[in-house]
Amino acid sequence: MDDHENEQHRAGDTTPPETGPARRWTAWRPGHRLRRVGVVLALLAVTLGGIVVGTYAGGHVGTDIGPFRAELKLSPSLTGGTTVDIPPLGALLLDSHDGPAYLTVEVGALDQGRTEALIDDPASISRASQSAVEDVRAGVMRLGLKTLASAVLATLLLAALVFRDVRRTAWAGGLALVVTAGSLGLGAATLRPQAIEEPRYEGLLVNAPAIVGDARRIANDYTKYAEQLQRLVGNVSKLYTTVSALPVVQPSPGTTRVLHVSDMHLNPTGWQLIRTVVEQFGIDVVIDTGDITDWGSEPEASFVGSIGLLKKPYVFIRGNHDSPRTAAAVAQQPNAIVLNNSVTTVGGLTIAGIGDPRFTPDKETSPAGSGLTSAVADQVIGAGEQLATTVGKSPRKVDVALVHDPASAGPLSGLAPLVLSGHTHSRQVSKLPQAPGKQPTTLMVEGSTGGAGLRGLEGEKPTPLTMTVLYFDQQKLLQAYDEITVGGTGQSQVNLERHVIRDPAKGDQVPVTPTPTRGPSESPSPSSSATSPSPTTTG
Structure with missing residues (x-):
C-alpha cells in the first residue's frame, strides 16, 4: 500500500483505494506537481552551487612558461574572456571565447634556477619562447580536467549533505558533469586566437600606446633584438678578451673594478648584459644611479629581483621614475645597498649618494633631458647641497658621490674627486667648475643601460644600451674607464672605448694606439663589429 492507503487504513476507512485513472490523477494533483518541481529546482540549485564551489576551490593550476611560474584560474562568468596579468606591466583583457567560463593567467615571478640557466645559455631563450605556446596549451588542458573533477566532486558532496539520498546525489553529480563539460566545450568551440591582436589594457599597460607609439612595430623590433641577444653577449666577451691584451688594460692587483649602470627602465635585456660584464670584467661593485623602473609601481618591484643574481655589492640611488617602494624592493635584495643622503664603504671605496627628490614618472611632465623650471631646479640642486653637507661631515674621505640628475652635481665640486649620475640617457664626461684651493671633480653621466626601456624604441634609431667599467x-682614484655601448633594439653593434688617466689632478691620459677588435664571427660586418679607438681627452 502507498502512503495514501496506509492513512486510510489507520483511520479505519474501509473505502476501496482508488485505481486506474483516479489514482493517476491523485499522483498528479497540484500538490504533488509542486513538490516535484521543488525537488527539481533544489537539484538544479545544489548542482550549480556545487559547480561554483568546485570551480573556485579546484579550478586553478600552476605551470611553467619559460623562466616564469604562472597560475591559471577558471571562474564562472556570463560572457567569457581571458585576463593575462603581466607584472610589472599590468594586464591584458582578451575577448578570447564565449561561454560561462573565464580564464585568468597570472604570470608570477622569475624562477631563480631557470633564470640563471637562461642567462648562462642564451640559446635557451629561443627554446623557451618556442615552447611557451605548448606550455600554455598543456596548462589549460590540465586546468580543464582539474576543474571538471573538482566541480563534480564538490557537487556530489553538497548533494549528499542536502538530500541524503543516493539517487538524487547521483543525479546532481551527473548534471554537474554535463554542465561543466558543456561550458568548457563551449569555450573551446568559440575560441578566437585573433583576440590577442586587439587587447584591452589595464594597469601600466594603459599608458603603453602613449609611451611607445606603434606597439606592433616595437614587438617586431624586440623579437629581432631577442634573436640577436646571444650575438651581443658574445661580442662583449670577445671585446674584453681582445682588448685585455693591450698594456693599458692590465689592472694592477689592487685595482677595484666598478660597473656604473643607470636608467634601466624595466628592460630585462639589460640584466643579461650586466651579468656578462660583471663576470667577464671581474667587477667588484655595481653602482646604479637610478630609474631602474618606469612608473615606480608595486608590480614593477619584481623587476629588481635580478639584482640578487649578480652576487656582487649593488649600490643604488632612486631616480625620478623610482618610488619609495622601488627603493624598498631593492633594499630587500641580499647584496643591495640603497643610499639616500648617506655614506657607505664597499670594496674599499667610500661612496655617498642621494636619491632624486622628485617622483615624476609621467613622460609628459618629466621628459628625459628636459629643461628645469625654477622651482624644480631649486629642488634638484637642493638635493646636491644636502649630499654636499653629508659628504663634508663624513669622517672618511668620500671617493665617489652619486646623484641621479647631473643638475644636482654642482654643489659637490671639490668635495669628491668623482660624481656619477644618469637621467639624460646620454653619456657625457666633464669637469665641474673648480673652486680655488679645491680638488678637481669629474662628472660622469651614464647613458641608459636599458636603452631607455620602451621609450628607447620611439625614434627611428633605437637608444643604445650603455654602461661604464x-x-x-x-x-681609490680613478685611473681608467671602459665605455661599453651596445646597439639598440634590432642592432648588434658593440663598441668598447678605453680611456686611461695618467694624472687625475690634470686629467691627462696615456695615448693608446687604436687596436681593431672583432666580434665572434670570423669576418667583420657592419652589424657585428667593434673597435677600440684612440682615447679622447676627458673634458
Missing part, C-alpha cells in the same frame, strides 16, 4: 687604484 671604472678602474680605481689602491688610493
Whole structure:
C-alpha cells in the first residue's frame, strides 16, 4: 500500500483505494506537481552551487612558461574572456571565447634556477619562447580536467549533505558533469586566437600606446633584438678578451673594478648584459644611479629581483621614475645597498649618494633631458647641497658621490674627486667648475643601460644600451674607464672605448694606439663589429 492507503487504513476507512485513472490523477494533483518541481529546482540549485564551489576551490593550476611560474584560474562568468596579468606591466583583457567560463593567467615571478640557466645559455631563450605556446596549451588542458573533477566532486558532496539520498546525489553529480563539460566545450568551440591582436589594457599597460607609439612595430623590433641577444653577449666577451691584451688594460692587483649602470627602465635585456660584464670584467661593485623602473609601481618591484643574481655589492640611488617602494624592493635584495643622503664603504671605496627628490614618472611632465623650471631646479640642486653637507661631515674621505640628475652635481665640486649620475640617457664626461684651493671633480653621466626601456624604441634609431667599467687604484682614484655601448633594439653593434688617466689632478691620459677588435664571427660586418679607438681627452 502507498502512503495514501496506509492513512486510510489507520483511520479505519474501509473505502476501496482508488485505481486506474483516479489514482493517476491523485499522483498528479497540484500538490504533488509542486513538490516535484521543488525537488527539481533544489537539484538544479545544489548542482550549480556545487559547480561554483568546485570551480573556485579546484579550478586553478600552476605551470611553467619559460623562466616564469604562472597560475591559471577558471571562474564562472556570463560572457567569457581571458585576463593575462603581466607584472610589472599590468594586464591584458582578451575577448578570447564565449561561454560561462573565464580564464585568468597570472604570470608570477622569475624562477631563480631557470633564470640563471637562461642567462648562462642564451640559446635557451629561443627554446623557451618556442615552447611557451605548448606550455600554455598543456596548462589549460590540465586546468580543464582539474576543474571538471573538482566541480563534480564538490557537487556530489553538497548533494549528499542536502538530500541524503543516493539517487538524487547521483543525479546532481551527473548534471554537474554535463554542465561543466558543456561550458568548457563551449569555450573551446568559440575560441578566437585573433583576440590577442586587439587587447584591452589595464594597469601600466594603459599608458603603453602613449609611451611607445606603434606597439606592433616595437614587438617586431624586440623579437629581432631577442634573436640577436646571444650575438651581443658574445661580442662583449670577445671585446674584453681582445682588448685585455693591450698594456693599458692590465689592472694592477689592487685595482677595484666598478660597473656604473643607470636608467634601466624595466628592460630585462639589460640584466643579461650586466651579468656578462660583471663576470667577464671581474667587477667588484655595481653602482646604479637610478630609474631602474618606469612608473615606480608595486608590480614593477619584481623587476629588481635580478639584482640578487649578480652576487656582487649593488649600490643604488632612486631616480625620478623610482618610488619609495622601488627603493624598498631593492633594499630587500641580499647584496643591495640603497643610499639616500648617506655614506657607505664597499670594496674599499667610500661612496655617498642621494636619491632624486622628485617622483615624476609621467613622460609628459618629466621628459628625459628636459629643461628645469625654477622651482624644480631649486629642488634638484637642493638635493646636491644636502649630499654636499653629508659628504663634508663624513669622517672618511668620500671617493665617489652619486646623484641621479647631473643638475644636482654642482654643489659637490671639490668635495669628491668623482660624481656619477644618469637621467639624460646620454653619456657625457666633464669637469665641474673648480673652486680655488679645491680638488678637481669629474662628472660622469651614464647613458641608459636599458636603452631607455620602451621609450628607447620611439625614434627611428633605437637608444643604445650603455654602461661604464671604472678602474680605481689602491688610493681609490680613478685611473681608467671602459665605455661599453651596445646597439639598440634590432642592432648588434658593440663598441668598447678605453680611456686611461695618467694624472687625475690634470686629467691627462696615456695615448693608446687604436687596436681593431672583432666580434665572434670570423669576418667583420657592419652589424657585428667593434673597435677600440684612440682615447679622447676627458673634458
